[in-house]
Amino acid sequence: MMFKKIILATATFIIIFLVHPVSAATTITSTEPIPLGLAQRVSNTYTWALGIGGMVALGIIIFGGVLYNFINPDLTSLEEVFLDPNPRVEGPTLERLPGAGNSSLFAALPITEDCGGFYNARNALKGNFGDPRCEYASAISGDSTGGTQGRTAFVGMLRNVVRSEVERIGYCDANVDYVTTVMVDQVAGCETNWSYNSNSYNPRSTSGLGAYGLFQMNPSSANRPYDQGDVPWREQVANAIKRYDQYSPSYWACWNRLNISKLVEC
Amino acid sequence: MNKKIIIILTTVVILTILGLGIKMFLDRPSEEGKMIQEIYQAQETASLSPGGEALKAELIKFLGGKAGAIINNSDFEIGYLPAPLERLMIFVNFNNWQEKENTAISWLKSRGFSDADICGFPTVISVVTDTPESSMELPGSHVPSFCSEDI
Numbered sequence: 419m420m421f422k423k424i425i426l427a428t429a430t431f432i433i434i435f436l437v438h439p440v441s442a443a444t445t446i447t448s449t450e451p452i453p454l455g456l457a458q459r460v461s462n463t464y465t466w467a468l469g470i471g472g473m474v475a476l477g478i479i480i481f482g483g484v485l486y487n488f489i490n491p492d493l494t495s496l497e498e499v500f501l502d503p504n505p506r507v508e509g510p511t512l513e514r515l516p517g518a519g520n521s522s523l524f525a526a527l528p529i530t531e532d533c534g535g536f537y538n539a540r541n542a543l544k545g546n547f548g549d550p551r552c553e554y555a556s557a558i559s560g561d562s563t564g565g566t567q568g569r570t571a572f573v574g575m576l577r578n579v580v581r582s583e584v585e586r587i588g589y590c591d592a593n594v595d596y597v598t599t600v601m602v603d604q605v606a607g608c609e610t611n612w613s614y615n616s617n618s619y620n621p622r623s624t625s626g627l628g629a630y631g632l633f634q635m636n637p638s639s640a641n642r643p644y645d646q647g648d649v650p651w652r653e654q655v656a657n658a659i660k661r662y663d664q665y666s667p668s669y670w671a672c673w674n675r676l677n678i679s680k681l682v683e684c
Numbered sequence: 685m686n687k688k689i690i691i692i693l694t695t696v697v698i699l700t701i702l703g704l705g706i707k708m709f710l711d712r713p714s715e716e717g718k719m720i721q722e723i724y725q726a727q728e729t730a731s732l733s734p735g736g737e738a739l740k741a742e743l744i745k746f747l748g749g750k751a752g753a754i755i756n757n758s759d760f761e762i763g764y765l766p767a768p769l770e771r772l773m774i775f776v777n778f779n780n781w782q783e784k785e786n787t788a789i790s791w792l793k794s795r796g797f798s799d800a801d802i803c804g805f806p807t808v809i810s811v812v813t814d815t816p817e818s819s820m821e822l823p824g825s826h827v828p829s830f831c832s833e834d835i
């Protein structure tokens with residue numbers, strides 16, 4: 419079926435652009451110079467081919483422009499292709515040499531504080547990097563008093579910190595509310611399966627370096643600006659909000675699935 | 685030559701219209717996107733009836749204006765987040781989450797809150813799991829289904 423259509427289209431093209439000029443030439447009176455059919459046909463074909471090619475190219479450029487600028491403005495941000503101006507480069511050290519023995523410097527984020535046994539290999543696979551003050555652990559385990567326990571208590575703290583970081587950027591009130599809601603209810607929620615565990619870790623990250631914390635960001639060793647998740651949760655928030663503001667939120671798969679705008683009208 | 689210009693312009697116009705049509709189609713928020721927009725909108729337009737205000741005051745009195753759980757059991761947690769963006773939070777555990785969500789909402793209704801008050805608080809529901817690979821399968825944070833019908 420498709421093949422027949424292609425043949426039909428080709429035949430139509432030949433009739434229109436190659437045969438037509440010849441038939442037109444036969445109507446020319448004898449007083450006029452006899453046209454050179456072949457040259458005219460070649461010329462016509464060339465002109466039409468150029469016109470159609472230009473038209474298609476223009477169409478593709480416009481279509482591409484529409485796709486790029488409107489449908490996914492965050493496809494690639496120019497700043498993301500810039501190199502980090504001051505990368506932290508670590509040279510070889512004695513501890514890294516074979517036979518140097520174990521060094522806590524290179525151990526994989528050991529559990530230094532398990533918050534009274536709350537954190538273990540199940541909920542803090544890479545150790546307690548995110549909750550050194552045991553705020554999440556206290557809220558979830560119900561150790562706190564005065565009605566400040568439960569997941570809601572931690573989400574309340576998280577939301578306050580997110581809000582103050584967003585306000586610091588200088589967004590208008592509408593966007594402070596909007597970004598706070600999106601980052602807490604969707605991004606941090608989705609990235610941690612709505613557990614809001616700041617020690618969340620996923621070894622199967624896109625970067626291959628593992629995803630850490632509330633916003634499932636890269637480890638500090640990735641040396642990418644504002645892309646550090648293996649830090650205490652308040653720093654995780656600060657990094658995530660700066661990342662949201664200065665780069666594309668499409669960094670987060672959980673943001674991408676929303677298909678919403680980065681900011682709302684003030 | 686004029687014909688060519690007309691054809692070019694027509695093609696450009698058609699492609700532009702086509703592109704804008706595709707843009708409008710692709711720009712629609714996903715289901716999760718709509719949910720988050722509903723939450724945002726519900727927060728911005730939050731309002732409780734006088735009766736609902738009285739029930740709220742009674743319900744959260746012991747929290748002393750702080751965020752925290754009002755009720756917490758193995759199936760769900762209902763908590764309160766103070767202003768700005770005041771709301772009730774319901775965290776339900778993943779297994780049979782719809783049933784647990786209904787139970788949590790029934791609990792609020794048993795305290796005297798009407799559907800309108802639950803929506804007007806507003807109330808946001810999240811489904812929690814500890815299984816890392818299931819995050820994309822979880823329903824996003826959402827308002828109760830009877831609230832999204834009103835919005």
